[in-house]
Amino acid sequence: MNCKLVTSTLALGLMLAAPAVAQxxxxxxxxxxxxxxxxxxxxxxxxxxxxxxxxxxxxxxxxxxxxxxxxxxxxxxxxxxxxxxxxxxxxxxxxxxxxxxxxxxxSANGIYWKKSSGIESVADLPGHKLGAPASDAARQIWGPIAEAIDIDPNSVEWVNIQPTAKVAALQSGAIDATTHMYSVHFIYEDVFGDDLGFALLRDNGLNPxxxxxxxxxxxxxxxxxxxxxxxxxxxxxxxxxxxxxxxxxxxxxxxxxxxxxxxxxxxxxxxxxxxxxxxxxxxxxxxxxxxxxxxxxxxxxxxxxxxxxxxxxxxxxxxxxxxxxxx
Incomplete structure (x- = not known):
């Protein structure tokens, strides 16, 4: 066999066997x-x-x-x-x-509610129950959110719920509103239909x-x-x-x-x-x-x-x- 061919074949084999980049x-x-x-x-x-x-x-x-x-x-x-x-x-x-x-x-944070609860806009949140985990990102900055939407931060009652229980709690009436990321907005649309009320924070004066x-x-x-x-x-x-x-x-x-x-x-x-x-x-x-x-x-x-x-x-x-x- 031609030595040059053997050498080339071996070199090609080594090139194919070796990873292109060390990871x-x-x-x-x-x-x-x-x-x-x-x-x-x-x-x-x-x-x-x-x-x-x-x-x-x-x-x-x-x-x-x-x-x-x-x-x-x-x-x-x-x-x-x-x-x-x-x-x-x-x-x-x-x-x-x-x-x-x-x-x-x-900001992808939004506030969701049922219109049938008497809430037509964020201005109607006072006197209602909001549900979210204590560590919820939007709940953590509720003070600035309340200031941006022009309500007293102490005018709502926060209820502790599990992260995965937001939709069910809102549906059952255990809470009147909740906070959630806009990427799952379609879930609320599917569940609540025309009864869904929603406000994206970026459109309401707060957009970190x-x-x-x-x-x-x-x-x-x-x-x-x-x-x-x-x-x-x-x-x-x-x-x-x-x-x-x-x-x-x-x-x-x-x-x-x-x-x-x-x-x-x-x-x-x-x-x-x-x-x-x-x-x-x-x-x-x-x-x-x-x-x-x-x-x-x-x-x-x-x-x-x-x-x-x-x-x-x-x-x-x-x-x-x-x-x-x-x-």
Whole structure:
């Protein structure tokens, strides 16, 4: 046999056997169980984009922004998705966390009620029962919310319920209103129909950043290139899924055993608040002025140690060439 042919065949075999990029483990905790806004992550995983970038990504299901912030603060995970006000509260309590990617440029928090309860608008909430877990993101900033909608924060009665019991509690009349993320808006539409009343906070005077990807100082310094790769792949995935949602919702439903129709509708509604109204920044990038406004909101609502809001985020990991699709 020709020696050159043998050598070439062996070289080709070695090239095919060797991985294109050495992969390093990296863990990401979700803010909650996987939903529509996480579809880009699962699509990128299904396409091998993270692997191609050298990232062996582990996605960990979450149990609320507070739990995700706690896990990140004590180095249990490399990155976590956290509601921005919650993250700033943790930062003000000494956590060394750092925002690297904005998922929801507009607040996805909304207030839901039944019109048959006598509530026609948020102005009618006083005297009624609102239900949510004590750790609910919107409940945590109820003071600023009440101020924005011009009601006394003490004029409503809060009832503690489980996160998964909101719709049932509202349906049964155990509560008159609740707070929820806009990505599941369709569930309320299906259950309550014409009896549904709703207000999105961004349309009622309060629009902090919503879900945001955070890392911490240790990871940012020690795994800099991994963080950069995760952010770049996530940007690319968000860009794709905002223009081509079907394969992304399919990847989500396949990965977490969610009904395909539910995954598609969750992504549809999440996509309405992900880009942000009038936002011209690259995908995932922070506006320093908005972060400063969010810091003011949090510092007035909670007892925190003052800090420079510019230290709570960085745009250094953002690929500025990746933009939101034109709306």
């Amino acid at each position: 390093e483990k990296f863990s990401l905790m979700l803010n909650w169980k996987a939903g529509g806004d996480h579809a880009p992550l699962y699509y990128a995983l299904s396409q091998g984009w993270f692997n191609d970038a050298g990232v062996d990504l582990e996605i960990i299901q979450g149990n609320g922004s507070g739990a995700a912030a706690t896990a990140l603060s004590v180095n249990q995970v490399d990155m976590a998705i956290i509601d921005m006000p919650t993250a700033l509260q943790f930062k003000g309590q000494g956590s060394d966390i750092l925002g690297v990617f904005v998922a929801y440029n507009d 950043y919503g879900l945001t990807y955070f890392t911490n100082g240790t990871v940012a310094a020690g795994k800099t290139e991994l963080v950069r790769s995760v952010v770049h792949v996530t940007q690319k995935a968000f860009e794709f899924c905002l223009t081509t949602p079907e394969p992304c919702s399919h990847a989500l439903s396949s990965a977490v055993s969610m009904k395909a129709a539910d995954a598609a509708r969750e992504l549809e509604y999440a996509s309405k608040v992900i880009p942000g109204e009038g936002n011209t920044l690259p995908i995932g990038a922070f506006n320093p002025e908005r972060v400063a406004q969010d810091y003011k909101l949090v510092s007035e609502a909670f007892e925190i140690t003052a800090f420079d809001p510019a230290t709570a985020f960085t745009n250094d990991f953002i690929d500025t060439s990746i933009s939101y699709p034109k709306q």
